[in-house]
Amino acid sequence: MMASVRTVYHVAVHVFKESVRDKVLYNLVLFAGLLMAASVLIGQLTAGQDVKIIKDLGLAAISVFGLFIAIFIGIGLVSKEVEKRSIYALLAKPVQRHEFIAGKFAGLALTLAINIAVMAIVYFAVLAWYGATESEAVQRAWEAPAVDPRLLVPIVLIFLQLLVVNAIALFFSTFTSPAMAAAGSLGLWVAGHFNADLRAFDRVVDSAAAGIVGKGLYYVLPNFAAFDVKAVVVHGQSVPAGFVLFNAGYAAVYIAVLLIGAAIIFARRDFK
Amino acid sequence: MIRTEALTKDFRTGFWRAKPRRALDALTLSVAPGEIFGLLGPNGAGKTTTLKLLLQLIFPTSGRAELLGRPAGDPAARQRLGYLPEHPYFYDYLTAEELLDYFGRLFGIDAAERRRRAAHLLDEVGIGAERRLPLRKYSKGMLQRVGLAQAMLNDPALLILDEPMSGLDPVGRRDVRALIARLHREGRTILFSSHILSDAETLCSRVAILARGRLAASGAMRELLSENVRGWDVIVRGLPGVMHDTLAARGIGVAVQPDGAAHLTLGPSVRPEPVIAETTAAGAVLVSASPRLESLEDVFVRYIGSSDATLGTGGAA
Numbered sequence: 001m002m003a004s005v006r007t008v009y010h011v012a013v014h015v016f017k018e019s020v021r022d023k024v025l026y027n028l029v030l031f032a033g034l035l036m037a038a039s040v041l042i043g044q045l046t047a048g049q050d051v052k053i054i055k056d057l058g059l060a061a062i063s064v065f066g067l068f069i070a071i072f073i074g075i076g077l078v079s080k081e082v083e084k085r086s087i088y089a090l091l092a093k094p095v096q097r098h099e100f101i102a103g104k105f106a107g108l109a110l111t112l113a114i115n116i117a118v119m120a121i122v123y124f125a126v127l128a129w130y131g132a133t134e135s136e137a138v139q140r141a142w143e144a145p146a147v148d149p150r151l152l153v154p155i156v157l158i159f160l161q162l163l164v165v166n167a168i169a170l171f172f173s174t175f176t177s178p179a180m181a182a183a184g185s186l187g188l189w190v191a192g193h194f195n196a197d198l199r200a201f202d203r204v205v206d207s208a209a210a211g212i213v214g215k216g217l218y219y220v221l222p223n224f225a226a227f228d229v230k231a232v233v234v235h236g237q238s239v240p241a242g243f244v245l246f247n248a249g250y251a252a253v254y255i256a257v258l259l260i261g262a263a264i265i266f267a268r269r270d271f272k
Numbered sequence: 273m274i275r276t277e278a279l280t281k282d283f284r285t286g287f288w289r290a291k292p293r294r295a296l297d298a299l300t301l302s303v304a305p306g307e308i309f310g311l312l313g314p315n316g317a318g319k320t321t322t323l324k325l326l327l328q329l330i331f332p333t334s335g336r337a338e339l340l341g342r343p344a345g346d347p348a349a350r351q352r353l354g355y356l357p358e359h360p361y362f363y364d365y366l367t368a369e370e371l372l373d374y375f376g377r378l379f380g381i382d383a384a385e386r387r388r389r390a391a392h393l394l395d396e397v398g399i400g401a402e403r404r405l406p407l408r409k410y411s412k413g414m415l416q417r418v419g420l421a422q423a424m425l426n427d428p429a430l431l432i433l434d435e436p437m438s439g440l441d442p443v444g445r446r447d448v449r450a451l452i453a454r455l456h457r458e459g460r461t462i463l464f465s466s467h468i469l470s471d472a473e474t475l476c477s478r479v480a481i482l483a484r485g486r487l488a489a490s491g492a493m494r495e496l497l498s499e500n501v502r503g504w505d506v507i508v509r510g511l512p513g514v515m516h517d518t519l520a521a522r523g524i525g526v527a528v529q530p531d532g533a534a535h536l537t538l539g540p541s542v543r544p545e546p547v548i549a550e551t552t553a554a555g556a557v558l559v560s561a562s563p564r565l566e567s568l569e570d571v572f573v574r575y576i577g578s579s580d581a582t583l584g585t586g587g588a589a
Contacts, residue, residue, distance in 0.1 A: 003380065006377075006380070007378060010374065010378055014363075017365075017366075018363065018365060021365035021366075022365065084361050085357065085359070085360075085361045086361055086362050086363055087329075088324075088327075088329055088355075088357035088360075089355065089356075089357055089360060089362065089375070089419070089422060089423075090375075090378075091327070091328075091329060092327050092329070092350060092353065092355035092357075092432075093375060093378040093379065094347040094348075094350045094351045094378065094379065094380075095347075095350075095378055096347060268331065270329075270330040270331060271324070271329045271330060272283065272330065
């Protein structure tokens with residue numbers, strides 16, 4: 001058991017090292033630059049609403065930058081090793097295939113965690129700077145202070161969503177090409193945001209079969225819309241802890257199913 | 273050390289109505305501890321398929337494979353195994369030192385020992401200061417050397433090397449041959465595939481010859497190579513021109529070499545002594561006389577058929 005955990009850890013650290021060497025962390029500089037430029041620009045264009053826009057924009061940017069990392073690294077995690085044949089020497093070591101899959105997931109999760117943590121620090125720093133430059137009168141009109149600890153909740157939920165995307169990309173990566181894996185992952189990301197519409201699909205279609213298919217898809221597809229609490233928090237409202245825990249549980253189950261599926265597919269795969 | 277029983281592998285080819293193509297057909301062989309065993313055959317004969325089955329990089333359609341007394345793919349067996357893939361490729365962004373460090377961690381080797389082994393092995397395979405450069409900057413031959421170093425990292429009892437001389441220049445090939453011979457002297461078992469017969473002839477105690485996925489022949493080198501003399505090569509200097517026709521008329525091949533010496537090719541039924549006596553009496557000086565023995569290449573062609581043998585007898589693969 002301990003040996004297995006150690007192997008997963010070493011594979012994960014290797015994935016993180018690869019992402020650092022591939023200059024993935026450069027996106028953080030881009031993120032910081034864009035957010036600061038946007039906040040200066042918004043500050044000059046709007047009045048009163050600007051802090052909400054910056055909060056919203058920052059959260060959306062964290063989500064989009066994280067999504068790019070989760071998908072574009074995730075789809076290559078396994079397929080690149082197979083394509084470049086580096087997997088031959090690796091799997092001849094005492095590494096079991098499911099450990100390899102778990103390590104790849106954990107490595108990208110670590111990369112995402114560090115990226116999101118740094119983006120969150122930049123986000124709060126920009127908000128603090130913005131708050132410091134506004135007069136007290138303007139600040140009193142805001143629904144919530146510029147630096148609001150409740151903003152951590154949507155950031156945590158974005159991270160959970162991205163872990164699900166990471167697992168989806170990794171799952172596709174075990175049996176298909178990077179292009180197909182990217183298409184599948186992006187497709188599920190988009191579908192996951194409109195998933196709630198499928199719940200009531202049987203009420204808007206005449207065909208009972210189509211209604212059942214819609215309902216089935218609702219349960220199978222990831223429900224990313226449920227993770228989106230940006231609007232609530234930006235307007236100064238709190239998100240109940242139970243809601244966050246429920247979503248964390250949902251993400252954990254979804255990830256576990258995908259990783260088990262990926263491990264099963266990968267366990268019987270031939271490397272020709 | 274290695275045992276396969278009726279090991280068979282079919283690959284599916286084609287997308288729609290995929291048809292199975294048999295890459296390996298009921299291969300049964302065994303490699304004893306301490307042997308250097310050569311798996312020979314033309315391109316596409318099933319050598320790499322066999323090695324991948326042993327490592328469980330691919331799964332057999334039927335049959336069994338055992339390594340170090342355990343079923344193929346058992347992690348405990350892999351702990352004592354070294355593997356060099358064909359045309360090895362590693363992570364572009366790591367240096368050779370970092371690669372060995374990563375693999376060393378997977379074997380559970382402690383940090384000080386990892387550093388010591390990496391330095392020693394990279395010295396041994398001739399990777400100098402380049403060991404601190406990213407592997408993307410390495411030539412094919414250098415990657416092959418790094419591949420050998422990583423295969424020896426865990427001090428393995430069994431080494432499986434897929435075309436170990438591939439991509440190496442003549443000096444590199446000589447170094448690798450010497451390295452394999454030394455590893456064998458240290459008591460390790462080595463199974464390697466090659467289509468370069470001279471390498472196998474120099475190194476192997478036993479070989480198996482594969483053709484179209486089937487075992488065409490196997491056995492000890494001395495059993496496979498007939499000790500019968502297939503003729504003689506006599507080289508003389510200063511052979512009078514008149515003798516060329518005389519010898520040729522008796523079925524002896526005469527070829528004048530660039531240095532002016534005459535190379536006489538005698539068939540198996542002609543003894544060299546009378547020919548040497550006759551030519552030296554005519555004023556020629558004997559340079560050398562040597563028997564022609566069957567080479568592994570002759571054996572190979574005998575089993576495979578010359579038309580099927582896409583062979584290299586010397587140069588890099």
